[in-house]
Amino acid sequence: MAEESIVYVGKKPTMNYVLAIVTQFNSNVDKITIKARGKSISKAVDIAEITKNRFMPNAKYANIKIETEKVEGERGISNVSSIEITMKKE
């Protein structure tokens, strides 16, 4: 059975996430969703594009979704944009 996986983008270097995704695609995972919020959204797009163009030419974007999430921080609840990029190995 093929598996699905979620990768949350945070403060690590871009290539850490790329390598994690490539490693998963090369094992039993055929569908990975990259999730990011706020300023990490640009990094999520970099991660997806580098994965696809340099390492996984047979991966396709199955879905790209943007939305607004409510996040509780020090100054109360605020709205933060988020992205979900779902990649599938063909």
Added chain:
Amino acid sequence: MAEESIVYVGKKPTMNYVLAIVTQFNSNVDKITIKARGKSISKAVDIAEITKNRFMPNAKYANIKIETEKVEGERGISNVSSIEITMKKE
């Protein structure tokens, strides 16, 4: 005839772009594509979400595309991620 329009996201404040888009939707434009590169990608997602959630509840995302563009800079040609968010007024 309804018109299409493109908004390029740069260094101006987020709300400038939101207001430009809302103004266009309220005139003769029914399809707007928001384009951004690199670190502006996060801002493009903010602009789209604020437009949709606060000002244009009847707007839908028609398409979200991410890709890599070659950009010529001071240090030669480099790869930059980009996003295109197409919104349609229903």
